[in-house]
Structure formats: C-alpha cells, structure tokens
Amino acid sequence: MKRLRADLHIHTVLSACAGLSMSPRRVVDEARRAGLALIAVADHNAAANGPYVREIARGEPRVLLGMELQSQEEVEILALFEDADSCLTLEAEVYRDLPDVNCDPELFGDQVVVDEQDNIVRRVEKLLLSPVPWPLARLVKRVEDLHGWTLPAHVDRVPGGLLAVLGLLPEGTWPEAAELSPWVRQAEAVSRWPELAKLPLLRSSDAHFPHEIGRSWSELTVAEPSLAELRAAAEGRGGRRLRAGPHCKEGR
Amino acid sequence: MTVAEVVERLELEALAAGELKATVAGGYCSDLLSDVLAHAQSGDMWITHQRHMNVVAVAKLKEVAAVILVRGAAPSAEMTGRARSEGVTILRSSASAFQVAGRLYQLLEG
Known part of the structure; x- marks a missing residue:
C-alpha cells in the first residue's frame, strides 16, 4: 500500500475560463512539479484534452479522463473514467444536447483542443459553460452505466456546489463521496453541512491556471493510482484510505 | 389571502394540491435551495425554476404555502407524487419568474 497525492479536478485550455497556457503538456509538467501521482482532467462539459494529457504523462502521473458536468439544476459534478472511450462517448452525448449558444471568445475565452505537440486541433463552437439539459x-446514472464514477464538485460552493444549489443531499445512495472547494476548512464545511460528516471527502485544486495545480489535493492510501483503487479507498476497503488535504490558504 | 385565491388570480395550474386554504403571508423567489432554507419564511409562496426532488423536502421543512414553478417548467411524476404524499402544494405558471413575482407582490402588497 502506498500513500500518494491526487488532484482530481484540473481544467485545461478547453475550459473557456482557464488560461491559454493550460495545454496538456503544461498540465503534465505542473502535476509532476506538484508531486502528484494521480490526476484527473475535468473541463466543463468536455473531455477532449484528457487523452492528450494521458499520452504525454505516460503514467507519471497516472491520468483519469473526466469532465466537470453541470446538470439542469446547475449542480456541478465530477465524472471520472479509466476508459477514454467511455468518457468520450459521454462527451459526445452531452455536447449534442447542449443549448445552441456559441462561445464568444471575446466574452468567455477560448475553448480549444490542443494535442501533445501544443498544436491547436480544433475550437469547440458551443459554449461549454451552459448547463447540460x-x-x-x-447524468449520474449515465456515468455509472459507462463505468465511471461521479461525485459532487466543490460541494460547499456557490455557484454549482450540490449543497448550495439543492440545500440537502438527495435521497438515495448517491453520492458516495464529495469534493470540498480548495479554500474551505473541512471542519467549517462539516459544521455548516452536517451531512458531510457521513461522506468520504476529497479536495482538489480546481486549477484553471498552471501554478494552481496541486495547490490543494487528496491523500490516498492505495495499492496503485487508479479509479478502482480510488473507489475502494472511498469505501475504506482493505486498509485503503481517502482523505482531503488541507485547505488552500492563498489565491482565492 | 389564501393559496386558492392566488391560484385563481394568477391563473396557476395546480400540479399537486396540498392545503389550498392556507394563508399566504408573503413570497420568496430563489433557485438556490440553500438560500431558501436560510431565508424563506413560513407561509411564503416560493417562486422557482428548480424541479429537483429536494424542492419538496425544502418546501415541507420551511412550511411554505406553496411552490410556484415558472415558465411552464415540467416536474417529474416522481416529484409531484411525493409532493402529494407530503401535502406540499406545487403550482405552475407559464409566465416568467419576474412576471409571477410582480403579480404576486401586487396582490399581497398592492
């Protein structure tokens, strides 16, 4: 069993609100600098830069494919996948249903797919910041059907945090874990939302700019950095553990 | 003024009818359920676009007089079914939140 750091919420230049310098290559460089063993690429309602990040990283760090999906209720969730095709299947389904509102780069920023050589492959037309209807x-069920894992992103935060938007955890078995926003103290979040005490909590950087990668992280005690091990850690199976790292003290 | 009178005056559709004789004390307009939990008052008409199941739970907890879904939002059968079993009134208007809130304000305060 190894103890390692994971940052499971990193944006790239495919997110309009992220910096143009967030190319797949730069994301990998910064993840290595931050000593991360496992990362997930999670752009807004999109996944296309993930495979390039994975290709460049070659296992250092291990890369999960992912998306930060925004539901009709305007709740944001992380969807994490080991299998790239499953993630890209969901990306295509979601893109088809996004409203026909195009991204004006002057207003929102660029949404570009960038390959492992830092070349622009294509621009994405529709505004990815619109909620998926x-x-x-x-959304949760579709991710599960594709063998991915979902958890609420920055659960405590307005906008987009599950508890801020929906006030209470939904009924049922979902979520199995929740992500705290980078700046909230865990004790503060749990005191405001006591239902969080029942859930394993993660923390990620939600990085939109290179220096933000790894500014906050989750600590995993697992056999190897993978989605299956992450899920086992969330369930506390076989001595595996998942723990939110400390809150980020700067850069809010 | 009662919920039933507001239904008639604002031409609302009742998707789940709880206590229609309840008195309407005021109104609150929000799509953030945490905000509704923190600030809505008992007896308010809650005007919202949200149609997640948690709307029923929050409406019940806050003892709002009724929920008004705006712009013709279609809730799931599961949500209206739960509202009925919990005695929560769910109403609907084809008008926007701005129009519904304006007309309700006129009725209650005008």
Whole structure:
C-alpha cells in the first residue's frame, strides 16, 4: 500500500475560463512539479484534452479522463473514467444536447483542443459553460452505466456546489463521496453541512491556471493510482484510505 | 389571502394540491435551495425554476404555502407524487419568474 497525492479536478485550455497556457503538456509538467501521482482532467462539459494529457504523462502521473458536468439544476459534478472511450462517448452525448449558444471568445475565452505537440486541433463552437439539459439523476446514472464514477464538485460552493444549489443531499445512495472547494476548512464545511460528516471527502485544486495545480489535493492510501483503487479507498476497503488535504490558504 | 385565491388570480395550474386554504403571508423567489432554507419564511409562496426532488423536502421543512414553478417548467411524476404524499402544494405558471413575482407582490402588497 502506498500513500500518494491526487488532484482530481484540473481544467485545461478547453475550459473557456482557464488560461491559454493550460495545454496538456503544461498540465503534465505542473502535476509532476506538484508531486502528484494521480490526476484527473475535468473541463466543463468536455473531455477532449484528457487523452492528450494521458499520452504525454505516460503514467507519471497516472491520468483519469473526466469532465466537470453541470446538470439542469446547475449542480456541478465530477465524472471520472479509466476508459477514454467511455468518457468520450459521454462527451459526445452531452455536447449534442447542449443549448445552441456559441462561445464568444471575446466574452468567455477560448475553448480549444490542443494535442501533445501544443498544436491547436480544433475550437469547440458551443459554449461549454451552459448547463447540460439533463436532470442530475440522469447524468449520474449515465456515468455509472459507462463505468465511471461521479461525485459532487466543490460541494460547499456557490455557484454549482450540490449543497448550495439543492440545500440537502438527495435521497438515495448517491453520492458516495464529495469534493470540498480548495479554500474551505473541512471542519467549517462539516459544521455548516452536517451531512458531510457521513461522506468520504476529497479536495482538489480546481486549477484553471498552471501554478494552481496541486495547490490543494487528496491523500490516498492505495495499492496503485487508479479509479478502482480510488473507489475502494472511498469505501475504506482493505486498509485503503481517502482523505482531503488541507485547505488552500492563498489565491482565492 | 389564501393559496386558492392566488391560484385563481394568477391563473396557476395546480400540479399537486396540498392545503389550498392556507394563508399566504408573503413570497420568496430563489433557485438556490440553500438560500431558501436560510431565508424563506413560513407561509411564503416560493417562486422557482428548480424541479429537483429536494424542492419538496425544502418546501415541507420551511412550511411554505406553496411552490410556484415558472415558465411552464415540467416536474417529474416522481416529484409531484411525493409532493402529494407530503401535502406540499406545487403550482405552475407559464409566465416568467419576474412576471409571477410582480403579480404576486401586487396582490399581497398592492
């Protein structure tokens, strides 16, 4: 069993609100600098830069494919996948259903797919910051059907945090874990939202700019850095552990 | 003024009818359920676009007089079913939140 750091919420230049310098190559460089063993690429309602990040990283760090999906209720969740095709399948389904509102780069920033050589492959037309017109439960179910894992992103935060938007955890078995926003103290979040005490908590950087990668992280005690091990750690199976790292003290 | 009178005056559709004789004390307009939990008052008409199941739980907890879904939002059968079993009134308007809130304000304060 190894103890390692994971940052499971990193944006790239495919997110309009992220810096143009967040190319797949730069993301990998910064993740190595931050000593991360496992990362996930999670752009807004999109995944296309993830495979390039994985290709460049060659296992150092291990890379999960992912998306930060925004539901009809405007709740944001992380969807994490080991399998790239499953993630890209969901990306295509979600893109088809996004509203026909195009991204004006002057207003929102660029949404570009960039390859392992830092070349622009394509620009994404529709604004990825629009919510996907699917109820939260449908998004969660679709991710599960594709063997991915979902958890609420920055659960405490307005906008987009599950508890801020929906006030209470939904009924049922979801979520199995939750991500804290980088700046909130864990004790503060749990005291404001006592239901969080029941859940394993992660923390990630939600990085939009290179220096933000690894500014906050989760600590995993696992056999190897993978999605299956992450899920086992969330369940506390076989001595595996998942723990939110300390809150970020700067750069809010 | 009662919920039933507001339904008639604002031409609302009742998707789940709880206590229609309840008195309407005021109104609150928000799509953030944490904000509703923190600030809505008992007896308010809660005007919202949200149609997640948690709307029923929050409406019940805050003892709002009714929920008004705006712009013709279609809730799931699961949500209206739960509202009925919890005695929570869910109403609907084809008008926007701005129009519904304006007309309700006129009725209550005008």
